[in-house]
Amino acid sequence: MTYDRLETASPPSRRPRKPAPAAGTGPVIGRALQILGAFTAEHPYLSLSDLARRANLPVSTVHRMLGELLAWGALERDAQGRYRVGLRLWEIGSLAPRSQGIRELALPHLHDLSALTRENVQLAVRDESEVVFVERIGADGAVPTLTRVGGRLALTATGAGLVLLAHAPAQVQDEAMARPIQRHTPYTLTNHVQLRRVLAQIRVCGYAVSDRQLSADTLSVAAPVTTADGEVAAAVSVVVRHGSTRVGPLADLVRSAGRAISRALHTPVA
Template identity: 45%
Template sequence: MAERARPISVAGKVMAILDAFALGDVRLNLSEICRRAGLPLATGHRLVGELVGGGFLERVPDGTYRIGTRLWRIGSQASAVTGLRELALPHMEDLYEATHDNVQLAVLRDLRVLVVERLRGTRSVPVLTQVGATLPLHTTGVGKVLLAYAEPAVREAVLAGELPRHAPRTITDPAELRRSIEQVRRSGYSMTRDEMTLGAASVGAPVRDADGRVVAALSLVSRTRSADLRRLLPPLTTAARALSRDVAAHWRAQPECPSAERKAGA
């Protein structure tokens, strides 16, 4: 990752520190935060300490840092997630009771997957996902659904960009990824195995608004060894259709700002 230009104002420095977590990493040490933010270690140490004191960041016992509950509470009020989460939770709870697997709800933001809600049980496969985290589009069940139904400019920006490997079966070839998302459009669902996390498999389905546009994706994440993804499809697609009816009746998405357009014009 290229180091960014150093921010000048105090507000810019604070925003750069918080933006260091935008890639979805759950925990970062101080050196990595400062590297990503383009800040000297002493400056970063002082500002990170103030953010911890204010509850915007939390210091973990191992010395790393993560997003704090105060920042999460503020962010969770964003219009992109509030109404959608409220509509989705009953359907996600029903889906969890039917499968006892991880249930995730996500939207497309800035060429990434933004996780807006998740349910995880004690018997579910461990996943790193947290509410508010961002994930790659090309490695996740929800991501492939969102990518398949995104505007062409968004798809092309992702296909033209870097496709980092996260697990043994991550698709890193643009042509193969294009075929994969075309298959999602034909079938109406996505499937992944060992693409984001070794040992985890997922199946994803689209959530549509009143105009038929895909505004979110719902997924189940299970263990690769025991996952029967075709068995998980009926309850998942039933929940996605039910949520789509509620979304069509009660919620309107904010249009996705095409970061792809900014990159294309750069």
């Protein structure tokens, strides 16, 4: 099944941040979270003044809290004196059951799919209105991608996101339609009427295609991973260079991987 030519749209829409409390107010844990929330993929290293500005807190408050965050391992300091997220946070984050359980069960099948296609293979879950990538296997010579483990994108921006949006509750879909869609390339799907039509096609054919919607030289094909109750818990996808292969055979492989991971989810742990 082929989709209509996707229309123009815009780049990774990120979830709007909640307004930060007024400087210096709020409980200690809230201020600590403001400091940690100042780090992003675009800003992984921050100075004291950068942290204070991005967290909307006084420099004195941030300086006072940094000692405890460093001692616990939530933050680390590099040779230039800049701060970065600490390994302890990664250890805690890796325990998140929604990513850990599915990821561990999916890994053998992701490696199989990577070996068959020699392309980028990804596993993603939905977090409210965004897709979060919990695993990514890159192959030598595969097309570069804009995704990374732990990275977030709008549900409309990728094949995996489209699968998750197609099977999301009606309220989530309505919210996605209610906001403007960011344009990444001339092929990004921004028309809400077209988007609803594409989501319906995904539910019928069992896979999604994102053709040059996120970057001008990539195409992704994704399929759902379901629980024993039939709910879509995740999406598996392959990202290839646009024009390098036909969608049909790739969709067969991705759907097969999705079914294999689903069966692993259905099997009770002894």
